[in-house]
C-alpha cells in the first residue's frame with residue numbers, strides 16, 4: 001500500500017531492532033594499530049600513555065575498509081581513540097588538535113556512514129555487543145575508562161535496545177493497522193508496545209546493579225563528551241589535522257540518540273515545544289541515516305494513529321492508546337530518577353577535573369526541567385485526542 005512502512009527497509013533487524021546484527025570485534029590485520037589502541041584505550045589512559053601511543057600511530061588507508069560492518073567498527077575504534085587522546089588529562093589538559101592519523105580516517109569513515117565523527121550511541125550501544133558463547137547473555141566489545149561500571153553502563157543500554165527489539169512486531173502492527181484502518185490490529189500493536197516499554201524500563205532498572213555513581217559521573221561520562229560551546233573546555237571546537245584548520249563542534253554520546261523513544265513519540269503523536277524538539281532533532285543527526293529516515297517517513301505517513309484514535313468510538317482502541325502513552329510517561333519518569341541519581345546528585349559532590357559537565361546534559365541542556373517537560377508532553381498527549 002502506498003505510504004505503508006516496513007521497518008526492515010530501514011536497517012532495522014527483526015531480531016535485534018536498531019542494534020547492528022553481529023557487530024565485528026576486530027578489523028583485518030592491516031588495521032592492527034586501530035584494533036590495539038581502541039581495545040587498550042582504558043588501560044593506556046590509566047597509564048597516561050594514550051597520547052604518546054596515538055602520536056606513534058601510522059596514517060592508515062581507510063579505503064581498505066570493506067563492507068558496512070567493518071566501517072561501523074572502524075568508526076567506533078576511531079572515536080574511542082579520539083576520546084582517549086582528548087580527555088586523558090581531564091578538562092585542564094585537553095588538546096586543541098586531533099592528529100592526522102586519527103582525524104583523516106575518522107572524518108572519511110564518518111562521512112561514508114553519515115555519522116558524526118564523535119563517540120555516539122550508534123557506536124557504544126548499537127555496534128558494541130556480542131552474544132556470549134552459550135548465547136544466553138551479551139557482552140560489550142569495547143569500553144571507556146571506568147572498569148566494570150562502564151562495561152555495565154553500555155551493557156544495560158544494549159538491554160534496553162534489546163527489549164525494544166523484542167517488541168518490534170507490535171510497532172509494525174501499529175504501522176500496518178493505521179494504514180489499513182484496522183482497529184483490531186492497532187489495538188493489538190499498542191498493547192504489545194505497552195508491554196515493550198515496560199520491559200525497556202525494567203531493563204533500565206538494572207543500571208543500579210553494577211553502575212557506581214562516582215565512577216559514572218567522574219570517569220565514564222567525560223569520555224562520552226563532545227567538544228565546542230561555551231561550557232566546553234574546547235569552546236571553539238576541535239581541529240582535525242589534515243582535514244581542516246577550522247575547528248568544528250559536536251555533541252557527545254547520549255542515549256538520547258536512540259531512535260526508540262523518538263519513534264514512539266512520532267507514532268503516538270507526542271509533540272514537544274520547538275526548543276525541546278530542536279534538541280531531539282539535533283540528536284537525529286547522530287543516528288544512522290536509515291534510522292533517521294525512518295523517523296521522517298513515519299512523520300510523513302498519510303494516515304495518523306492520533307486521527308484514528310480521535311475519530312474512534314472504540315473504547316478498546318482508545319484505552320490501548322492511553323495505556324501506551326502512560327507506559328512511555330512512566331519510562332521517562334523512571335529515566336529522570338536515573339539521571340537524578342547519576343548526574344544531578346553526583347554533580348553536587350562535584351569533580352574539579354571535569355567541572356564543565358556539571359549539571360548539564362551532553363547537549364548543554366538544563367537537565368531536569370528539560371527531561372520533565374518531555375515527560376509531561378507525553379502525559380498531556382492523551383488529552384489532546
Ligand code: HEM
Nearest residue numbers: 157160204254255256258261332339342361362363364374
Ligand atoms: C546511567 C544511565 C543514564 C543516564 C545518566 C542518562 C542521562 C541522560 C541525559 C543527561 C539526557 C539529556 C540529554 C543529553 O544531554 O544527553 C538523557 C536523555 C535521554 N536518554 Fe538517557 N541516560 C541514561 C540511560 C539511558 C538509557 C539506558 C536510555 C535508553 C535508551 C536512555 C534514553 C534517553 C532518551 C531517549 C533521552 C532523550 C530524552 C527523552 O526522550 O526523554 N537513557 N539521558
